[in-house]
Amino acid sequence: MLGGCTVGSNFERPAAPGTTNYVSPGESASVRGAGPVAVAGAGPALHWWTAFGSPRLDELVDQAIAHNASLEASNATLAAAREQVNAARGRQLPQVGVNGRVEHEQVNLAAFGFDNPSGNPEFTLYSIGGGVSYDLDLFGGNRRRVEKAAAQAETQLRQTEAAHLTIAGQVVNQVLLIAAIQARIATAQTLLAEDQRNVDLTQKRQRAGEGTLVEVLNAQSQLENDRGDLPQLGQQLAEARHLLATLVGIPPSELGLTDFDMDRLTLPTQVPVTLPSELVHKRPDILQAEAQLHAATANVGIATAQLYPSITLGATATQGAPDLGDVLGSAFRGFDLFAGLAAPIFHGGTLKAERRAAIDQARAADATYRQTVLDAFRQVADLLKAIDSDNRSVANQQEAVSVAQRSLGLSRRSFEVGNSGILQVLESERLYQRATSNLVEARARQFLNVARLYVATAGGWIGQPALAQR
Template sequence: MSPTTKTRLVTLLSAISLSALAACTTVGPNFQAPETPQTTAYISQDEALPASAATLDQAGVGPWWTALGSPELDATIRQALAGNPSLAEADATLAQARSALAAARGAAGPQAGVSAGVDRERANLQSFGFTSFGDITLSNPTFSLYSVGGTVGYDLDLWGGQKRRIESATAQAQAQGRRAEAAYLSLTANIALQAATIAALQGQIAAVERMIADDQANIDLVRKADALGGTTRLAGVSAQAQLEQDRAQLPPLQGELAAARHALALLVGKAPADWRAPAFTLDTLKLSAPVPVVLPSALVRKRPDILAAEAELHVATADIGVATADLYPNLKLSAGLTQGALKPKDLFSYDASGWDIGAGLTAPLFDGGTLKARREQARAAARAASARYQQTVLTAFGQVADALSALSADESALAAQDRVEAQAAERLRLSRLAFSRGGGTLLEVVDAQRALNAARATRARAEGRKLADAIRLFAATGADWRVS
């Protein structure tokens, strides 16, 4: 083939491709993002927003957990973001989805290939009826055949099936990216929750240890009074029983603390024996800023699981177009050039060239209803994806509402617990004063001490519960997890 012929061949193929491409259409529904919900609030008007939450129609800046004011928590989360196996899996799955998108885009473009070969052949002339030439008996010749060539093919995608496949793969990559963001948000929230659990347990253990110390002080007081003949044996037995009862509270709390530390180690990506959790306390793990609560209309554009559900709906919508395009005829263009010769030096001569150009049309005639059934299957999948999206939105609204109500109740309970603790402390002061002046009994002192210690332990639990509910509210509102 001469250079001019080759140029004309390529030009002809390109012109046919472009003209046919211009006439292409894309079948199937075009995706439209779901309408923004009309809900304007998370909780009813008769419920009060917690004081530690602020309604904002914008995302916070930077990692959300910095609002807890703990450098130890920040360091722990950063370590987990670098080493958690679940995040590594999410990142690898995201890379897989992006590679699938690249493959779909590549398949929609022109396909070109080259080939080269050397064959050693022995021709069977007798199979063609050639056995002799005059008086000369012909023998089967043996020779080598050298060849090199290339092919070009292009699917015109008349009905946009390839475009819909690319659209579907793009949405799948977006969905996986949102799932990865949800995994990051879930991980950071779970780490903060375990830190809050550790802090609350540390507070409860400290309260119980203080109870034990006070019990021991009461026993010493009984012994002194008994030496002076001012008490009975019953008082001593009661004081000792109270000490043993309070000591029995420590092992379960210590077991829960060990389990929380182990769980935190696993979240960081370490074995419990190879990593020790920081000593989180309620004094160092506190809300230093209000929890930003976005409006419902903004939540659907911010929370990663909602965005993932929307992308999955996009995938299902695009798949309808893919199934619809399969119902119609398809046209593919192809061209090939082959150079073949018996000697390498003749391989690239004009006489050694051969070429072909063509167009192939394929169309379904009878398939027993398979293709239409696949389209209906795709439509049903889209309806299911739409329902999942709506359910995801409702679930998100419910989680935010639950967290807001819980946090509001926590604040009220904590304020009430502060009053209980103050009253118990005053009662203990007065009972001790009365006992020291002979106007009260030791049992009154022990009872007042027990009430104060119980109030302190309850307050530690209430503080930890408020912290945990604030963390859940951060996660429910799709707070930014990214490290700046």
């Protein structure tokens, strides 16, 4: 009966939201042309990155999960949190200890009022003993401490899951970024070939007496200006590779080939999106906020229990003798049975203030949880709209490239027959360059936003059984 008395409110898991959509009906996506479509349901599969169809990408994610130093630190912190739960549970059981002691001493008889002409006695004492104590935990303070420790371990578990999910997402993002940069480099090299073709045409016309040196210089100027973009793209590619190596836990020199091509990557036609009512039970940051709310609720019980009395039962037994051979003899045995009561009388309002602070902290944790849910829903809503916008943008840019390419062809033929100057060709080429660059950017953004949507709705990380242990 006493064991069933636990003060403080029991934690109740927050109810799932009643909303069924991330965006309002007026914002519902209307897909134009080919592109990924979000499909509401159970959410992404466990290894969601395989949807991009790149074995090398899959290999890099697995390598990051196995060797990323930040994940190793998070895993170790999780193991420590679980041991803290075991430690808290251990304090609920009877505490048993033994002790042994050897001491050599001289007794000062004069301090006790005795007159001993022969001097104070000096002797050696051998003793061995043990004791047991047990806190009845009348009001459940220890039980709430175990509950709090378990909730804190749950917090660390969810944080570790979030770390795994984040690292996987970062690896995928870096791979997609590398593919995008390499697409920009390929586009730049194609444009340089077009620039060189313009230079050759103007030089040919000059030699034939149909062109001027100004036209040649204009074409050469465009070539050199466009050539200046390549070093910056090369630097961006190197930095992206170096960060990818860091994520997978190796030096940049050991990364190996990263010849990712957007044309060889698969853009998923359907992206499974977790329903709002399920997202709150899957997404690690929401589950982490929920566990923090649980710990704060248990802390209110701990602070409340400190306002009430506590009773401790115990016993000790000691064997002590001046000769080692007599230390276990019954004549040298002593024991003690005790029961202790401790109750707070006056602490200057400290205990009540601590309870009020715990209640305020629980309120703060509840508000943080609700804000985390709203932030998660906003993030998913933003990405759903971004995917729709990306589909439109890619379709528009593909049309722009087609028109600019036809315009460039016509301008060049007009220049070759002498109907227009080189400036018109260069202007058409700049429009074509801008259109092709915008298309590459739109496609890269499309890939990245799909990956971000996978991360935003992927739920927890259950790829490593060790993380799911309780």
